[in-house]
Amino acid sequence: MRTRLQSVKNTRRWRSSGLVILATLLLSACGDWALIEQVPPWERGQLARPEMAWDPDPMQAALRQHIYFSKEATAGAASAGGGGCGCN
Amino acid sequence: MKKTCSPSLQALTAAAMALPGFSAPALADAPPDRAELGYRYSQYQEDRMPQSQVATGSQERYDIEVHQFRWLTPLGEAYSLAATLDYETMSGASPMGVSQTGTTPALVMSGASIADKRLDLNLKASRYFAEGNASVTGGVSQEDDYDAVNLGLEGELHFNQKQTTVLGGVGFSSDSLSPTQAPGVTRPTEEDKTTLTGFAGVAQVLDRVSVIQTTVTLMLHEGYLSDPYRSYDVRPDSRTALAWNTRYRRWLDAAEAALHLDYRLYGDDWGIISHTLGVEWHQNIDAHLRLVPSLRYYSQGQADFYRGADVPGLAGEQSSDYRLSPYGALTFGLAAVATGHNWRLRLSGERYVSDADLALGGVGQENPGLINFTLVSLGMEYLY
Numbered sequence A: 001m002r003t004r005l006q007s008v009k010n011t012r013r014w015r016s017s018g019l020v021i022l023a024t025l026l027l028s029a030c031g032d033w034a035l036i037e038q039v040p041p042w043e044r045g046q047l048a049r050p051e052m053a054w055d056p057d058p059m060q061a062a063l064r065q066h067i068y069f070s071k072e073a074t075a076g077a078a079s080a081g082g083g084g085c086g087c088n
Numbered sequence B: 001m002k003k004t005c006s007p008s009l010q011a012l013t014a015a016a017m018a019l020p021g022f023s024a025p026a027l028a029d030a031p032p033d034r035a036e037l038g039y040r041y042s043q044y045q046e047d048r049m050p051q052s053q054v055a056t057g058s059q060e061r062y063d064i065e066v067h068q069f070r071w072l073t074p075l076g077e078a079y080s081l082a083a084t085l086d087y088e089t090m091s092g093a094s095p096m097g098v099s100q101t102g103t104t105p106a107l108v109m110s111g112a113s114i115a116d117k118r119l120d121l122n123l124k125a126s127r128y129f130a131e132g133n134a135s136v137t138g139g140v141s142q143e144d145d146y147d148a149v150n151l152g153l154e155g156e157l158h159f160n161q162k163q164t165t166v167l168g169g170v171g172f173s174s175d176s177l178s179p180t181q182a183p184g185v186t187r188p189t190e191e192d193k194t195t196l197t198g199f200a201g202v203a204q205v206l207d208r209v210s211v212i213q214t215t216v217t218l219m220l221h222e223g224y225l226s227d228p229y230r231s232y233d234v235r236p237d238s239r240t241a242l243a244w245n246t247r248y249r250r251w252l253d254a255a256e257a258a259l260h261l262d263y264r265l266y267g268d269d270w271g272i273i274s275h276t277l278g279v280e281w282h283q284n285i286d287a288h289l290r291l292v293p294s295l296r297y298y299s300q301g302q303a304d305f306y307r308g309a310d311v312p313g314l315a316g317e318q319s320s321d322y323r324l325s326p327y328g329a330l331t332f333g334l335a336a337v338a339t340g341h342n343w344r345l346r347l348s349g350e351r352y353v354s355d356a357d358l359a360l361g362g363v364g365q366e367n368p369g370l371i372n373f374t375l376v377s378l379g380m381e382y383l384y
Helices: A002-029 A060-069 B009-016
Strands: B035-046 B054-056 B063-074 B079-092 B095-101 B104-107 B114-129 B132-141 B146-159 B164-177 B191-207 B208-225 B239-250 B257-268 B274-286 B287-301 B327-339 B343-355 B371-384
Touching: A060 B035, A060 B063, A060 B079, A060 B371, B132 B164, B146 B191, B164 B208
Parallel strands: B054 B104
Antiparallel strands: B035 B063, B035 B371, B063 B079, B079 B114, B095 B104, B114 B132, B132 B146, B146 B164, B164 B191, B191 B208, B208 B239, B239 B257, B257 B274, B274 B287, B287 B327, B327 B343, B343 B371
């Protein structure tokens, strides 16, 4: 019974999380979102700085991702590659 | 009034956008202008377990040495190739179960004689277009008791004068397990599992100093998903998981620093929900030195079939793995990056502590197998 209740609670949490994700994606895809300014390419110099990259240190990012994948229950990133275990 | 800019300023901007390692959305798509060769040495060390938390076996946990090599090179005007090779040597002991004597659970540990090595090779070939890029990825990973092969496709498309980027990809991994056998212990001999991954998302330049990216990743695992080295570990043979990642980068002119904020919400049909929040501050000290303090917070709930201690003879699913238990964790990090004309030197240290008290929500009984670890790395990159 406890497992069934837990399962119902998880399903509800899943649904609410899904709605939040959907709403955010729709907002993100909307070019007229008030938080977005049109920035011409020649004003994007600061965005091109190495420390502004999504992963400024790719080897450190890969190592961290592998450690957390092995030592925690959950994973998932915007990447299609990777594999292996190293799980003990 | 329409803004204009001089050809020389445009050329300067284009050069800035082609900086190696930069893959932010909405900017010119071209291979890196220089090749890059990198090496990184890391030592990963888990804390020794206190005697009070160990019922039998070793108090030692895992120590791992990692050698990482990375090569990135442009190929002509529109292609690039990235190759990474990781070599790890592992030694130590790992939990085989949790026993309950009285009210306190304690770990049943293996002996301190486990030793393994892992070799992991990954390749990524990319093609750059006027309004996007596409990549093929592939890799193999080999351990004494675990082999994996992965393939993937991913790409980006730019819109809205390259201010908006849509990204996505699919991946497939096929893994084979052949657990090391031990006298007197029954373990499976050969098992397989497969993983299908798909992700899609949007990246957006918000203004001249900030960008945001949000992606959803779906993971489908099928096959043998239990831990063959645990005495009583029976998990479902499929797992469907969804992760929502959001990353934000902001440049602060006054501080000469970049702020990184990352958040991930994860849920799966094993009943686990987790939250991960990462903060990094990339502080430029001068033109050649940058310091990067970082903090990561992680909290996960338990799997539906998680048990605080093993129940021998129980029919159905059960696992006492600390990785499926409810807990929270903090990682404190500090890195220094020194940069020259054609080289970079990186030194970093991280400390990870996990505890039931750090979890969001209350935890009845902490799993005795939670780990704390220290990670120290030294890396260098040569650009040519």
